[in-house]
Amino acid sequence: MKAAVIGATGYGGIELIRLLSNHPDFSLHSVYSSSKDQVPATEDYPHLKDICPLPLMKIDPEEITSECDAVFLAVPSGASSALSPKLLKNNTKVIDLSGDLRLKNPEHYEKWYKKTPADLHTLNQAVYGLTEWNREAVKSANLLSNPGCYPTAALLGLAPAIQGEVIDESGIIIDAKSGVSGAGRGLSLAVHFAEMNDNFKIYKVNQHQHIPEIEQQLLLWDHKVSPVTFSTHLLPITRGIMTTMYAQLKKTMTATELHQLYEEAYADDFFVRVRPLGEFPGVKEVAGSNFCDIGITVDERTNRVTIVSVIDNLMKGAAGQAIQNANLMFGFEETAGLKGFPIYP
Amino acid sequence: MKAAVIGATGYGGIELIRLLSNHPDFSLHSVYSSSKDQVPATEDYPHLKDICPLPLMKIDPEEITSECDAVFLAVPSGASSALSPKLLKNNTKVIDLSGDLRLKNPEHYEKWYKKTPADLHTLNQAVYGLTEWNREAVKSANLLSNPGCYPTAALLGLAPAIQGEVIDESGIIIDAKSGVSGAGRGLSLAVHFAEMNDNFKIYKVNQHQHIPEIEQQLLLWDHKVSPVTFSTHLLPITRGIMTTMYAQLKKTMTATELHQLYEEAYADDFFVRVRPLGEFPGVKEVAGSNFCDIGITVDERTNRVTIVSVIDNLMKGAAGQAIQNANLMFGFEETAGLKGFPIYP
Amino acid sequence: MKAAVIGATGYGGIELIRLLSNHPDFSLHSVYSSSKDQVPATEDYPHLKDICPLPLMKIDPEEITSECDAVFLAVPSGASSALSPKLLKNNTKVIDLSGDLRLKNPEHYEKWYKKTPADLHTLNQAVYGLTEWNREAVKSANLLSNPGCYPTAALLGLAPAIQGEVIDESGIIIDAKSGVSGAGRGLSLAVHFAEMNDNFKIYKVNQHQHIPEIEQQLLLWDHKVSPVTFSTHLLPITRGIMTTMYAQLKKTMTATELHQLYEEAYADDFFVRVRPLGEFPGVKEVAGSNFCDIGITVDERTNRVTIVSVIDNLMKGAAGQAIQNANLMFGFEETAGLKGFPIYP
Amino acid sequence: MKAAVIGATGYGGIELIRLLSNHPDFSLHSVYSSSKDQVPATEDYPHLKDICPLPLMKIDPEEITSECDAVFLAVPSGASSALSPKLLKNNTKVIDLSGDLRLKNPEHYEKWYKKTPADLHTLNQAVYGLTEWNREAVKSANLLSNPGCYPTAALLGLAPAIQGEVIDESGIIIDAKSGVSGAGRGLSLAVHFAEMNDNFKIYKVNQHQHIPEIEQQLLLWDHKVSPVTFSTHLLPITRGIMTTMYAQLKKTMTATELHQLYEEAYADDFFVRVRPLGEFPGVKEVAGSNFCDIGITVDERTNRVTIVSVIDNLMKGAAGQAIQNANLMFGFEETAGLKGFPIYP
Structure with missing residues (x-):
């Protein structure tokens, strides 16, 4: 083709x-x-x-x-x-x-x-191409809308918890950090090397255009979800996004139970890797690959969950997921052309 | 002396x-x-x-x-x-x-x-030396306990909101990011250059020893504060901490009103700079200095506040604040020896 | 296999x-x-x-x-x-x-x-596996000695000039810079993140073990070559080597003539790319790939050549060239398994 | 004033x-x-x-x-x-x-x-303000021309060897590397963060405007000096220059003798620190300060010297040396306002 x-x-x-x-x-x-x-x-x-x-x-x-x-x-x-x-x-x-x-x-x-x-x-x-959660619709799409980089990381991290109705629908906090390639190749002082090197910044506080995209999908999964808090920061790295997410548990649940829920949710998804309980991914561990790695835990002191997801913003957050979707649209193997490992270190 | x-x-x-x-x-x-x-x-x-x-x-x-x-x-x-x-x-x-x-x-x-x-x-x-909020006790101390780097950033950021009783005492989220010098000079794979460069990691999730220090002080200010969620991440930079903090407003309050509360709280504190409304600090903007810079806003969609504070972890987060405290203990000018500007860029 | x-x-x-x-x-x-x-x-x-x-x-x-x-x-x-x-x-x-x-x-x-x-x-x-210049011997080797990272970059850059007898055999200067992954995964203060970040160092001045490896090969090409000066520096990056090399021209030669010599020398080598005259490669432009990119020029003021070569030290400088050699030893396509592009940015 | x-x-x-x-x-x-x-x-x-x-x-x-x-x-x-x-x-x-x-x-x-x-x-x-070598003229200057960043590092490193007539006046090679702040605050793709991070580049090969500045001063010291080779590279750091310089010895000289020559040359200069024999400076070791640190050695295999000098390009390479010169012009202490230590790490 x-x-x-x-x-x-x-x-x-x-x-x-x-x-x-x-x-x-x-x-x-x-x-x-x-x-x-x-x-x-x-x-x-x-x-x-x-x-x-x-x-x-x-x-x-x-x-x-x-x-x-x-x-x-x-x-x-x-x-x-x-x-x-x-x-x-x-x-x-x-x-x-x-x-x-x-x-x-x-x-x-x-x-x-x-x-x-x-x-x-x-x-x-247009079919929204968050592949793991919309696979059938993607297969028959002629026009595919590829998700944003942040929404991909956030939604893959939140999906099992939201769909499993284990977290409170109000008060979801998404603290997101992105490498600078996410800002594109257009010149700006904010990503001028001498300004961004050895630096870390927050930007577009409460105003990022990915907020409604995240909420739209969460509401499809659970219409009771209330507006989320979503913050975006710039990391002095080229590639990679981490979203650290916080939510209150609706019921008592151990970390082991939550972890099992996640493992089952993604058991058949090659590109989503739920890390062993107690382990959390760093962004470099998916660099250059189409993986989304997820770590989760429950804090018994606060009855709150912490969910961490990482992607390469140019891969699973953009071009990689686009190819993954195109593979399905054309009847190819979902992983075709995407089997490159993370480049580590 | x-x-x-x-x-x-x-x-x-x-x-x-x-x-x-x-x-x-x-x-x-x-x-x-x-x-x-x-x-x-x-x-x-x-x-x-x-x-x-x-x-x-x-x-x-x-x-x-x-x-x-x-x-x-x-x-x-x-x-x-x-x-x-x-x-x-x-x-x-x-x-x-x-x-x-x-x-x-x-x-x-x-x-x-x-x-x-x-x-x-x-x-x-031992007198706890969060200088801006314990100045009188510091002046008469013979034994001074200098605050941790993360607690300094978090507490200076939360103090006016907690003391002003404007935020909900439960559900406080502190998402903290630190430069690698905070991990000290001891060798470890986690901060081996090739592993940390172009990387970003979360660590000690819900287990960081600065959690009880933060809670102890918050409880002194407001005994109704419930356990906080506090996450720590490693940034691929040498110096600098940013804490991004989230809390629910207890009452309706505009960003302007909240900002005014912060400006008044720190009006007489040389080393705490409340940024103009709409502006948030990057960590490099305090590098090498004893400043703690704070940006705040209110999200009307969620009725939540976002508070951002940055410090140089080796300065206001360690040696700088120690000198600031020692100055008071010995009756010197509080700013003596600490007037160096941020090194920028 | x-x-x-x-x-x-x-x-x-x-x-x-x-x-x-x-x-x-x-x-x-x-x-x-x-x-x-x-x-x-x-x-x-x-x-x-x-x-x-x-x-x-x-x-x-x-x-x-x-x-x-x-x-x-x-x-x-x-x-x-x-x-x-x-x-x-x-x-x-x-x-x-x-x-x-x-x-x-x-x-x-x-x-x-x-x-x-x-x-x-x-x-x-043991057959020395600088593939492009020893291909026939490699094909029949049972024991292959894969070249060092620095010698690979230096020798591929110097080969056409030395073999073409266009540069003075005495006074060759090789100023080499390497990413930190070249130092391996063993812990040491020199590559502790807080010490190496935003830093640049020279090390093992005149004592690097790659010096005799470079000279051995140069002498095979031209027995008149006298000892070289070879300096190694550590760059605050993960992957990549650049060698900047200087030598006196033996005869008058324009940059265009020298460039043509290089283009001809590597015309059939997939993994060596001679850049257009006037263009010099950055190390990121080969990251994650097996390419060695070369830029050259002649300075008419000094009658000296400047030769710049870059490789990914873990690829063409180690594992990539090892696979390239193994491909030849087993009769596979020389490029098998090595067609991954540079990861850019 | x-x-x-x-x-x-x-x-x-x-x-x-x-x-x-x-x-x-x-x-x-x-x-x-x-x-x-x-x-x-x-x-x-x-x-x-x-x-x-x-x-x-x-x-x-x-x-x-x-x-x-x-x-x-x-x-x-x-x-x-x-x-x-x-x-x-x-x-x-x-x-x-x-x-x-x-x-x-x-x-x-x-x-x-x-x-x-x-x-x-x-x-x-205009008086050329390479302070250590033109102090008397600087003191009486009304118009001071502050040296370029590269020339400062190169000339301070070469001065004792040239003036002591110990190195061959032809064939001097200066391989220089600079942090990105040297390129200024003007936006350009070359110093766009995602392009420069984890990268290393050579630029303006044989065409840098600091070449004639270096040669002009060398010729004042020794009119037999022939054109130098001077290469400039961009390091993925904010501040700092290292020049690695190579020259042939004119006569036999041990490293110890050369080192002594350097120590004597700079014995009275606060801002030039000749490192102990066998030690070479990294650029971070002068960051934020007005120091120029120098390491030197002799290679007995090649009878060549290697001279390494580092400065903070914004300090001794620009603003710091400007203040140093102004201090002399106005009769102040040469070190007034410049006693800040390197910021390390």
């Missing part, structure tokens, strides 16, 4: 190129950028020398859909809403990595993204 | 040497280590060449108290409990940076530190 | 496990450690959960050679010399990543490694 | 503010920026809260010279040449941190900086 990547100069795009170049079932057919035309990809990314001979091309939906079976949209939020419908032609399937198609309620999009939402038809068509 | 540093080869000790060497009222008289005798300090720390000509000496309490007015104890927990009483002679005043004298209840110490507690007489004599 | 890794708990060993687990022609059969027996590999490396179910076993040469076709020796220098001969049985082929079999002259080994050298028979049998 | 800082929003400017705020003899009177007018300095640098109440002002030479005794110019190269003459009024003394007044030959400036040079009168008036 022929695959195209639109938005190939961003970090999500370049990670898709890496994965598609070694994929057993997809071949990387062409790469596109809104700002380039016939420019070698190596001009932006010298590390691609000899391994990605494709030039960056101007985005031409007609041409793309006539030539490609799968299109990965790694463009900024605000651009996908218009592009997606034009790409759903000639049986082409679209995997959108932006935030444009994630919120089913266009008012939520407008409020949190401060941009014009996609039309309702497109929104309704 | 002549000052001695015991435990001079650790990071807390070396920071005391840096500060005392440029102090207007203290002179650094001698430095001690449990494992050295007549060894130049430059052997452990080549950066001291030409600026600290003192040799490391064997610890001899008799000699120390006969020669020095102030003794800074920067030894590991477990060693201070025995040393402190021996140093309280000849009018010598002792500032203990270890955890040995912080918990007034010896059972708490035994439970969390898993070591033999200090005797009750010594514990009762 | 069944492969074993001996010394599986070091960084070289763990990288071999990563590569062999995804190799099309080798299967990872068993892993060994001198200090473990029947211990799950995940105990040392939690990131291996679900992907490397093998236990670490005690080293038993009899058993290993009866079960495995290929043995990768990733043990410290000093251990290979004794182990290698015992593993050359039952048609088992051995790839040794240590320094024990690199120096043909046992006196050189004794002088620089300060250990007992391997016996002459074993030394003579 | 009243001091002004022009160009206060750059890293050199902010470091001058840090130093002048704690200086015993200078008081920081006003701060200026080409792009701001009446804007609080905390807007650009929140860490200045409560400690630098000054607003950034528009640059008005008339006003500045009428109010201030000392003006520190921390503007980019190209701006000083025009500003300096206007500031030399009313007995105001000017310390220029830019590159504009360093090269006595305007053609050199034009060639390497690709900008219009300062007029000859101004160039002739």
